[in-house]
Amino acid sequence: xxxxxxxxxxxxxxxxxxxxxxxxxxxxxxxxxxxxxxxxxxxxxxxxxxxxxxxxxxxxxxxxxxxxxxxxxxxxxxxxxxxxxxxxxxxxxxxxxxxxxxxxxxxxxxxxxxxxxxxxxxxxxxxxxxxxxxxxxxxxxxxxxxxxxxxxxxxxxxxxxxxxxxxxxxxxxxxxxxxxxxxxxxxxxxxxxxxxxxxxxxxxxxxxxxxxxxxxxxxxxxxxxxxxxxxxxxxxxxxxxxxxxxxxxxxxxxxxxxxxxxxxxxxxxxxxxxxxxxxxxxxxxxxxxxxxxxxxxxxxxxxxxxxxxxxxxxxxxxxxxxxxxxxxxxxxxxxxx
Amino acid sequence: xxxxxxxxxxxxxxxxxxxxxxxxxxxxxxxxxxxxxxxxxxxxxxxxxxxxxxxxxxxxxxxxxxxxxxxxxxxxxxxxxxxxxxxxxxxxxxxxxxxxxxxxxxxxxxxxxxxxxxxxxxxxxxxxxxxxxxxxxxxxxxxxxxxxxxxxxxxxxxxxxxxxxxxxxxxxxxxxxxxxxxxxxxxxxxxxxxxxxxxxxxxxxxxxxxxxxxxxxxxxxxxxxxxxxxxxxxxxxxxxxxxxxxxxxxxxxxxxxxxxxxxxxxxxxxxxxxxxxxxxxxxxxxxxxxxxxxxxxxxxxxxxxxxxxxxxxxxxxxxxxxxxxxxxxxxxxxxxx
DNA sequence: TTGTAGGCGTTATCAT
DNA sequence: ATGATAACGCCTACAA
Numbered sequence: 001x002x003x004x005x006x007x008x009x010x011x012x013x014x015x016x017x018x019x020x021x022x023x024x025x026x027x028x029x030x031x032x033x034x035x036x037x038x039x040x041x042x043x044x045x046x047x048x049x050x051x052x053x054x055x056x057x058x059x060x061x062x063x064x065x066x067x068x069x070x071x072x073x074x075x076x077x078x079x080x081x082x083x084x085x086x087x088x089x090x091x092x093x094x095x096x097x098x099x100x101x102x103x104x105x106x107x108x109x110x111x112x113x114x115x116x117x118x119x120x121x122x123x124x125x126x127x128x129x130x131x132x133x134x135x136x137x138x139x140x141x142x143x144x145x146x147x148x149x150x151x152x153x154x155x156x157x158x159x160x161x162x163x164x165x166x167x168x169x170x171x172x173x174x175x176x177x178x179x180x181x182x183x184x185x186x187x188x189x190x191x192x193x194x195x196x197x198x199x200x201x202x203x204x205x206x207x208x209x210x211x212x213x214x215x216x217x218x219x220x221x222x223x224x225x226x227x228x229x230x231x232x233x234x235x236x237x238x239x240x241x242x243x244x245x246x247x248x249x250x251x252x253x254x255x256x257x258x259x260x261x262x263x264x265x266x267x268x269x270x271x272x273x274x275x276x277x278x279x280x281x282x283x284x285x286x287x288x289x290x291x292x293x294x295x296x297x298x299x300x301x302x303x304x305x306x307x308x309x310x311x312x313x314x315x316x317x318x319x320x321x322x323x324x325x326x327x328x329x330x331x332x333x334x335x336x337x
Numbered sequence: 338x339x340x341x342x343x344x345x346x347x348x349x350x351x352x353x354x355x356x357x358x359x360x361x362x363x364x365x366x367x368x369x370x371x372x373x374x375x376x377x378x379x380x381x382x383x384x385x386x387x388x389x390x391x392x393x394x395x396x397x398x399x400x401x402x403x404x405x406x407x408x409x410x411x412x413x414x415x416x417x418x419x420x421x422x423x424x425x426x427x428x429x430x431x432x433x434x435x436x437x438x439x440x441x442x443x444x445x446x447x448x449x450x451x452x453x454x455x456x457x458x459x460x461x462x463x464x465x466x467x468x469x470x471x472x473x474x475x476x477x478x479x480x481x482x483x484x485x486x487x488x489x490x491x492x493x494x495x496x497x498x499x500x501x502x503x504x505x506x507x508x509x510x511x512x513x514x515x516x517x518x519x520x521x522x523x524x525x526x527x528x529x530x531x532x533x534x535x536x537x538x539x540x541x542x543x544x545x546x547x548x549x550x551x552x553x554x555x556x557x558x559x560x561x562x563x564x565x566x567x568x569x570x571x572x573x574x575x576x577x578x579x580x581x582x583x584x585x586x587x588x589x590x591x592x593x594x595x596x597x598x599x600x601x602x603x604x605x606x607x608x609x610x611x612x613x614x615x616x617x618x619x620x621x622x623x624x625x626x627x628x629x630x631x632x633x634x635x636x637x638x639x640x641x642x643x644x645x646x647x648x649x650x651x652x653x654x655x656x657x658x659x660x661x662x663x664x665x666x667x668x669x670x671x672x673x674x
Numbered sequence: 675t676t677g678t679a680g681g682c683g684t685t686a687t688c689a690t
Numbered sequence: 691a692t693g694a695t696a697a698c699g700c701c702t703a704c705a706a
Contacts, residue, residue: 005455005477007699018677023701030702031675048477053454054394055699058682063391065434065456073420074616076413083410086437090447095456097402098435100423110427117390118342118683119402119432140342140385224620253620260622279411280617283561283590285597344683355693360685367686368691392683395698455699 006049014043026051066306067120069099069111071127076278077248077295078126081147084299085124092307094121101127116140122306128192130154143309147302148293149193157309157318159302163193166291166324167200167245168207170273173289173326174243175208177334179271183234183241185251187222194219197247197275216241220251227254228261235262235270242270242335249274249281249290256284256331271332287329294322343386351380363388402432403643404457406448408464410437413615414585414632415463418484421636422461429644431458438464453477459643465529467491480646484639485630486530494646494655496639500530503628503661504537504582505544507610510626510663511580512545514671516608520571520578522588524559531556534584534612553578557588564591565598572599572607579672580608586615586627593621593668608669623667631659 012019017036024030025040032040043049057063068085070078082098089096097120099111112132115123122142125131128149132141146158174182184201186194198217205212218233220226227246234241235258246252252274256266264270266286274281277292301320308315349356354373361367362377369377380386394400405422407415419435426433434457436448449469452460459479462468465486469478483495511519521538523531535554542549555570557563564583571578572595583589589611593603601607603623611618614629638657645652 005453005699008701009699019700020677020679020702021675024676027701033675036675048453050450050454052699053451053456054391054400055455055682056701057391058395058684058698059700059702061682067432073423074416076416076616079411079413079416082435083437083439086410086435090437090444095404095434095451097432098419098423100420100427102420107427113387114390114432116385117387118392119390250620257620257622279413283594285594285622342683345685346683356684357686357693357695358691361692364685370691373691389683392698393685395682395700396684396686398698 005052006047008049008051010047011040011043011049014046015039062310063119063121064093065095065097065120066122066124066303067097067099067111067115068124069101069108069127069131071101071103071129073098073100076280077276079279080295081126081299081302084296084301085303086299087296088300088303088307099131101129101131105129112141115142121310124302124306125151143306145302145306145309147298149191151192155318157305157315159298159305159320159322161293161298161324162321163196164200164203166293167197167275168204169200169324169326170275170291171201171204171245172207173328174245174271174273174332175204175210177243177271177332179241179243179335180210181213181216181239181241181243183216183218183244185227185230185234185244185246185255186217186219187247187251189219194247201245220247220254222248222250224250224254224257227251228258229254231255231258235259235264240270243272243332244270245273245275247275249276249278249288252288252290252331253280253284256286256288267331267333268336271335273332277327281327282329284331286331289329289332290327292325292327294324297322342389343384345386345388347384348377348380348386351383352376399647400456400458401430402434402457403459403461403640404434404436404448404452405461406436406438406445406464406468408438408440408466410435413617414613416616417632418463418636418639421633421638422640423636424633425637425640425644436468438466438468442466449478452479458647461639461643462488480643482639482643482646484635486528488529492655494642494652496635496642496657496659498630498635498661499658500533501537501540503630504534504612505541506537506661506663507612507628508538508541508582509544510665511582511608511610511669512541512547514580514608514669516578516580516672517547518550518553518576518578518580520553520555520581522564522567522571522581522583522592523554523556524584524588526556531584538582557584557591559585559587561587561591561594564588565595566591568592568595572596572601578607580610580669582610582612584612586611586613586618586625589625589627589668590617590621593623593625604668604670605673608672610669614664618664619666621668626666626669627664629662629664631661634659 101108108131218230274290281288445468555567611627618625
């Protein structure tokens with residue numbers, strides 16, 4: 001219990017030099033004689049000294065940490081993103097603080113506070129919502145980078161994918177397989193993700209000159225259960241779709257459940273395509289055909305952008321769109337009818 | 338880009354008092370007159386001032402943050418754990434730094450360094466491995482709490498479950514259903530988790546006076562693929578087991594895949610039980626019968642213990658074992674043969 | 675090449 | 691009840 005940290009003074013005493021020299025030696029921030037350097041390094045080794053981050057941070061006016069606010073750490077979708085961020089952060093000696101928004105505005109606001117209290121030098125938001133009143137935007141906040149979901153009306157730097165295009169490609173795949181009646185399951189209607197992917201869906205059908213029955217579009221809330229329920233609605237129609245494009249993999253899995261529950265085979269009786277390619281997509285039965293988002297790369301790109309921003313540089317692009325890839329597995333095939 | 342933080346001096350000037358009084362007012366650490374308090378609060382409101390965490394940390398010699406080292410943030414298993422930790426941490430104004438060990442000793446060591454650099458007041462380890470040489474244990478490190486996996490030979494405080502007992506209960510369930518030939522798929526052989534759960538498996542069979550054929554035990558590495566391969570080995574036996582208990586859900590899912598691949602029906606032709614109850618266990622086909630670990634509660638308990646440790650208190654118990662629960666879904670039933 | 679000293683923003687001690 | 695002032699651990703002019 002009686003931890004007593006080693007301080008720069010201890011090293012200085014051991015090496016028989018001043019703390020300034022030690023600091024210069026450690027930070028390579030100034031000239032140090034061979035002789036002094038040798039003795040300092042010996043002391044360093046003997047003690048295992050590591051500079052105190054708090055003292056250093058105070059002096060340098062930085063925290064060397066960033067906060068990542070996610071809507072819910074429970075979502076597997078974020079883990080690869082976090083890995084990407086973490087990978088880059090660690091490389092330059094930054095820490096990643098995880099902020100679990102818990103889908104809750106107040107909880108998210110806590111991290112805005114933390115940022116303003118100097119706990120972090122930057123904020124990466126993965127939830128499409130600002131953790132503070134918009135009025136504060138330009139004053140006491142560190143740099144902010146958005147990932148995945150843009151925020152309406154706010155021109156913040158963003159790393160994401162082209163959702164419209166990706167959705168269009170996924171639905172085009174279904175069309176090429178021969179489907180003509182294709183349903184869409186969106187997430188929460190207000191989400192821009194839902195809207196963008198729906199736009200892509202509509203565009204693909206429009207290109208083929210196909211009309212969309214109003215009944216073919218249903219909205220859930222990104223959960224497996226909501227996907228199940230939405231699919232039930234679509235399947236209950238008089239002329240149900242022969243294929244469904246779901247806005248994320250969880251809902252696609254829910255849709256498959258719903259189909260199986262009424263003894264339909266996937267993909268023989270109905271084709272289903274998801275979005276994200278979460279870790280479990282490949283292990284599901286049938287393995288999910290889905291749009292892969294390059295989560296790791298997105299996280300890395302976001303952190304790279306953040307590093308530039310923190311350094312006071314203007315990033316090359318304020319909007320980085322990474323390519324998606326349609327991963328064709330077994331949940332979609334030619335229509336039977 | 339020209340953020341200029343508000344400092345305590347600004348508040349003092351605005352309120353017409355000394356910084357000492359402001360500090361007392363904010364921290365409720367001393368007497369402040371009604372009048373002064375009113376003026377200070379007005380200034381606080383007007384500026385939106387938040388005390389700088391770094392300055393405070395330096396003075397108070399604390400970081401008000403803890404580091405959680407996980408083997409791989411990509412694993413869904415950890416997310417609920419993180420939520421539990423985060424929930425408690427946030428309640429007392431602590432930050433959670435996430436340390437992605439990436440199953441890599443060097444990467445893990447980084448977080449030991451961070452801790453020693455005063456970046457965090459505590460270390461929660463979820464990987465059964467120390468992020469530093471054992472020789473440093475008692476010197477410059479903050480309090481440590483282990484979660485889930487104990488570390489051999491090191492008497493650190495632990496929050497987990499009774500793996501032996503939980504595994505025994507799961508296998509007993511299989512026995513009660515009527516199975517007599519039961520296989521076990523473990524994780525990496527060196528892992529204590531693997532060993533403990535295997536011990537429970539053996540104990541259950543021993544109680545029933547059943548012998549275990551050497552071939553019935555296979556080891557993977559906790560991944561879906563390894564579960565698939567291990568199950569193939571078991572299924573290839575002349576007299577294959579009628580049921581398999583897998584050390585975690587991923588491997589159980591892999592085992593189900595393997596069974597399906599050879600046109601066996603689960604649970605009709607073979608019963609499979611997992612461990613963990615990860616989010617996807619319920620959505621799989623068939624929904625997985627598994628041992629639920631109370632991850633959220635484990636995280637919360639670990640953080641509670643950490644809070645005590647940081648406060649210099651001796652925790653009530655150095656080893657907290659939380660109850661597991663066998664969740665009976667559809668992947669195990671009475672044997673057909 | 676080296677050391678002294680001031681300051682980063684806050685809290686705590688000690689007079690007043 | 692209040693206000694100077696001295697730390698906290700580190701870095702960096704500046705002087706030597």
